[in-house]
Amino acid sequence: MSKTITPGACPCGGPSLAACCGPFIEGSALPPTAEALMRSRYTAYTLKNEPYLLATWHPSTRPLDPIVDEKEPIRWLGLEVKSALRLRQRKVNSPDNPDSDTVEFVARFKVGGRAHRLHEVSRFLREPDPDSGAPRWYYVDGSFPK
Template sequence: MSKTKTTAGCPCGGPSLAACCGPYLDGYRDGTALPPTAEALMRSRYTAYTLKNEPYLLATWHPSTRPTERIIDPDESLQWLGLEVKSTLRLRQRKVDQAADADQDYVEFVARFRVGGKGQRLHEVSRFLREPDPSLGGTPRWFYVDGDFPTK
């Protein structure tokens, strides 16, 4: 994948694509750059959605929940507008209530987008697992598993 303007901010809100999500989008196949945290993976997945990078999204989706059908319609008039990572007591409490598991994490976020001129928002609490990846010789990496959609 070729990088777009690297001087502009990263779609996820980082300083630039090259200094933020770009290395993950470029290095996921051979493991040269893997997101070190669930939040970094979530941010890079948001960036992949903005760039319509379906191969990255599928590769970072846990095999147990990975869709088999297309997830991006290249002809859809969808415009991503911004990402806000939320830090809430509810999310921290959920993590405290679980048995300590460094290989599972949750990230709550709100992504804003526009479809056909109408603004919308996606509010999700995503679940991530860190597991060995057989395609990388067993190197552990984070995967998106699924998400819940809070009502408030």
């Protein structure tokens, strides 16, 4: 069961799906930042939009098996992007690369009446799109802080 989108609300917490993640998911725009891509991927998970998730996953780490189970009774409850300050502090220890970024978030969801939270620090790379050559962000992988 996919999340019901209330009019005027984007699942990622933005003002509206049409003004937030919708253009990225429908393919009429590219997310300008790693955070925008992460938010749109969260929204795609709530919509069970596997084609978008696969298209935005870096080819070097993209899974071959299906990543969305249409029959899974998951209900997405919300997304919290963690403090950018911690990410900036973490970047102080790594070389400055404008084509690489990380985003820390917590996504809350319910499966079978049980609440869960996914706390992840996701890694992203910006590379030329294979078709247009325009720079675009890709999800690479993530780690799970304790």
